[in-house]
Amino acid sequence: MLRMESVNRMSAAGGAVAQLNLHAPEGSIYALVGAADSGKSTVLALVCGLLTPDSGRIVINGLSMSLRANRRRRHQLVGYMPAKNAADPNLKLIEYLEFYAHIYGKYGLSARENCMELLRMTGLDRRSDSLMSTLPGSILREAEFLRCLIHRPKLLLADEPFSGMDARERAVTEEIMRQLAAEGVTIVLTSTSLADSAMLCDSLGLMDQGKMMDEGSREDVLERLRADAPIYFEVADDPEKAVRFLSGDEAVQAFSWQGKRFKLQFLGDAAAQAELLGKMVSAGISVSSFRRGDGTPGGLFGGI
Amino acid sequence: MRKRNPIYEKARWTMDRSRLFLGGVMGFAAVMTLFAFVVFYDMLRHMRVRQEGNFAQMLQMYIVLGMIECLLVLLVSPGISGASVAGERDRGMYDILRVSGVGALRLISGKITACMNVMIVLIVAGFPALSLVFVYGGVRLVDAVTLGAVLVLIALYLNSAGLLCSVLLRKTGRAVAASYAVMLFLTAGTLLIHYLPSFLFVSGYGEAIGSQIDWFHYLLLLNPLLTFYCVLNSQAGSKDFMFSLINDRGNYRPNWVTEHWTGVSLTLFAVLSIAALLLTAVLQRKFGRKR
Numbered sequence: 001m002l003r004m005e006s007v008n009r010m011s012a013a014g015g016a017v018a019q020l021n022l023h024a025p026e027g028s029i030y031a032l033v034g035a036a037d038s039g040k041s042t043v044l045a046l047v048c049g050l051l052t053p054d055s056g057r058i059v060i061n062g063l064s065m066s067l068r069a070n071r072r073r074r075h076q077l078v079g080y081m082p083a084k085n086a087a088d089p090n091l092k093l094i095e096y097l098e099f100y101a102h103i104y105g106k107y108g109l110s111a112r113e114n115c116m117e118l119l120r121m122t123g124l125d126r127r128s129d130s131l132m133s134t135l136p137g138s139i140l141r142e143a144e145f146l147r148c149l150i151h152r153p154k155l156l157l158a159d160e161p162f163s164g165m166d167a168r169e170r171a172v173t174e175e176i177m178r179q180l181a182a183e184g185v186t187i188v189l190t191s192t193s194l195a196d197s198a199m200l201c202d203s204l205g206l207m208d209q210g211k212m213m214d215e216g217s218r219e220d221v222l223e224r225l226r227a228d229a230p231i232y233f234e235v236a237d238d239p240e241k242a243v244r245f246l247s248g249d250e251a252v253q254a255f256s257w258q259g260k261r262f263k264l265q266f267l268g269d270a271a272a273q274a275e276l277l278g279k280m281v282s283a284g285i286s287v288s289s290f291r292r293g294d295g296t297p298g299g300l301f302g303g304i
Numbered sequence: 305m306r307k308r309n310p311i312y313e314k315a316r317w318t319m320d321r322s323r324l325f326l327g328g329v330m331g332f333a334a335v336m337t338l339f340a341f342v343v344f345y346d347m348l349r350h351m352r353v354r355q356e357g358n359f360a361q362m363l364q365m366y367i368v369l370g371m372i373e374c375l376l377v378l379l380v381s382p383g384i385s386g387a388s389v390a391g392e393r394d395r396g397m398y399d400i401l402r403v404s405g406v407g408a409l410r411l412i413s414g415k416i417t418a419c420m421n422v423m424i425v426l427i428v429a430g431f432p433a434l435s436l437v438f439v440y441g442g443v444r445l446v447d448a449v450t451l452g453a454v455l456v457l458i459a460l461y462l463n464s465a466g467l468l469c470s471v472l473l474r475k476t477g478r479a480v481a482a483s484y485a486v487m488l489f490l491t492a493g494t495l496l497i498h499y500l501p502s503f504l505f506v507s508g509y510g511e512a513i514g515s516q517i518d519w520f521h522y523l524l525l526l527n528p529l530l531t532f533y534c535v536l537n538s539q540a541g542s543k544d545f546m547f548s549l550i551n552d553r554g555n556y557r558p559n560w561v562t563e564h565w566t567g568v569s570l571t572l573f574a575v576l577s578i579a580a581l582l583l584t585a586v587l588q589r590k591f592g593r594k595r
């Protein structure tokens with residue numbers, strides 16, 4: 001489990017976060033979504049200890065990282081996958097994993113078996129003796145992911161884990177993430193694309209300019225996003241009637257039209273949306289199509 | 305299962321298959337051999353022409369080859385150690401190591417062991433050429449072993465300074481440049497400081513007979529090249545090289561330091577190396593965090 005409470009981190013070099021609250025329940029996959037430089041990587045760096053917060057509290061698996069004794073245990077609890085691959089090109093794939101196994105205090109045959117087991121999970125065991133410099137970027141990314149699992153962390157932090165991954169590697173990695181979550185591992189991943197992570201995660205956090213704009217279960221956040229999305233409809237007859245109706249409706253914030261096609265900003269849930277449609281039909285407007293937008297976080301990220 | 309430092313272990317794995325390293329060893333041995341052959345050939349030609357053997361030239365060859373080996377150590381060390389920690393940072397591996405709980409002492413001890421591993425291989429690679437001296441004798445085996453040990457100490461001295469630069473400066477290029485600057489200061493810089501006052505104050509400087517040695521002359525104790533030359537000279541029979549060098553610019557009274565110059569200098573190298581490594585570990589802990 002990961003909890004961040006009112007965490008602040010100001011930096012002259014950028015990468016600041018302000019009053020950040022985050023809650024990733026145990027065994028969940030939490031996707032932190034935001035545009036580039038929105039502070040996602042800073043959040044991961046704060047959690048894994050690369051950065052120290054100016055104020056606020058970070059709790060990992062019930063242990064507050066404000067206490068020095070707990071901070072010493074952090075490296076056993078956390079697995080960190082940075083956005084950039086950091087493999088040494090002169091190492092073999094198995095050596096790369098074994099190197100980290102040694103760092104975590106595993107040596108000899110048990111370390112070798114542990115690494116081979118990880119490689120078998122992804123079908124990379126056949127390439128265990130390949131030099132890292134000869135492997136494609138997609139496999140290097142996968143190896144980077146496997147490297148985080150060597151010490152069986154309770155919290156996995158993955159910064160843009162799927163960037164540079166091919167479809168096959170991505171599918172395998174997603175499957176392993178689901179398995180890990182089922183075993184109780186909490187996974188926090190970052191992404192610049194909501195569509196990229198929405199299918200995988202259980203919880204969502206939307207970040208912009210170092211602030212958490214919205215957070216919660218995937219369904220709740222997506223529902224709230226949909227509530228902000230515009231409604232598109234088309235009329236079969238005279239659009240003037242629809243224009244007069246929309247001008248008089250208080251729930252409609254703004255609208256525009258081109259020919260018989262309308263786009264309107266409407267704040268309301270699915271019930272209010274159905275009510276609006278009913279009122280339009282009652283007013284004699286012949287609606288030929290009516291749908292709500294997909295609910296992208298564009299409105300949050302600078303109204304793009 | 306013996307638990308080795310993983311940082312050193314990784315460096316050893318990559319070193320084994322690094323073409324740069326293999327090329328470096330080959331080049332190092334080649335340069336040494338080439339010089340040995342040139343000196344040896346010149347000596348034999350001299351013997352043929354004059355119909356007499358100048359065996360004292362063998363000792364000169366030993367000094368020349370020893371100095372070349374020392375120069376190569378001076379040139380290689382900053383490049384290796386300067387890039388060690390900064391290189392990990394540039395590759396992005398440094399953050400992962402820190403998150404993995406690799407402590408400052410473990411990182412620094414692994415890095416210095418890896419650097420010294422490379423340097424010892426290079427020093428040993430130069431020894432076959434140096435051993436040509438034994439064809440005519442004049443140098444004992446214990447002298448060659450002493451020479452090797454002094455070279456290892458000099459390598460440790462320079463590598464610990466390079467490692468300090470590597471932790472202080474975040475970019476590999478800057479760290480390597482700073483390591484070479486330190487090496488240049490220790491070799492050419494200290495000599496310049498030694499000679500500068502006599503150039504600036506042409507008359508009257510250091511002329512008083514039996515005066516105390518000025519403090520800045522003691523900076524030469526930090527000069528690895530001079531100390532190594534002293535070791536070579538003392539093996540070849542000239543033990544007061546340093547005092548005559550200092551007196552070159554004055555008329556000083558000998559003291560305990562000048563009488564034990566090589567020993568004091570080598571002890572200073574060892575103490576400074578340990579101090580630099582401890583300081584590196586402390587600074588690594590302090591500056592290791594992202595700012």
